[in-house]
Amino acid sequence: MTYVIPEIGVSYDLEYYEKYKAGIRVTFSPNDRKFNVKADSRIPQKKVHEFMMSKAPLFEKWLNKRDERTPITLPSDSRSPAFKKKLLDRCEELLKYYDGPRASQYKVSYSKSYWGRCTNEHVISISAYCSYLTDDQLFYVLVHEHAHLIHMHHKPAFWNLVELYCPNYKNLRSELKGYTLN
Numbered sequence: 001m002t003y004v005i006p007e008i009g010v011s012y013d014l015e016y017y018e019k020y021k022a023g024i025r026v027t028f029s030p031n032d033r034k035f036n037v038k039a040d041s042r043i044p045q046k047k048v049h050e051f052m053m054s055k056a057p058l059f060e061k062w063l064n065k066r067d068e069r070t071p072i073t074l075p076s077d078s079r080s081p082a083f084k085k086k087l088l089d090r091c092e093e094l095l096k097y098y099d100g101p102r103a104s105q106y107k108v109s110y111s112k113s114y115w116g117r118c119t120n121e122h123v124i125s126i127s128a129y130c131s132y133l134t135d136d137q138l139f140y141v142l143v144h145e146h147a148h149l150i151h152m153h154h155k156p157a158f159w160n161l162v163e164l165y166c167p168n169y170k171n172l173r174s175e176l177k178g179y180t181l182n
């Protein structure tokens, strides 16, 4: 069944399960702005609805967060050697402020799922989408990937190293989360 939370103008699908241990579980599918609710069959529908209404301010926050994201798209020449060279030259310029170990090779990638990537073979790929980033943001991506040359994980030792070069990395990270790559 589909129900509506009028205050925030969204609907949710409710599915009942026998002996559902979580009680009530809410998931959100951003693309169709719809909530999916799974609930234990012993919880009356009225109770589920009350629960959903009480969470309206939180759900509104989720929705706004998504709407506030800035979509970025690549220019038509992004596959050209000139575009790649310009981006890698810019990285090289910023890496003057970094004196740790360097990658064996630098590449430009077209993935929408990461800003940068570092392989076990110490190849660092920088997403073409990084061309939209500010110098500070791009420097953070570079420091992050270079820190993976030393630590292949995201444990505290990794973040301590990132912080050494990027004291405001937490802000930069959240700025990057404000974009969607299209």
Ligand SMILES: [Zn+2]
Binding pocket: 144, 148, 154
């Ligand atoms: Zn990482």
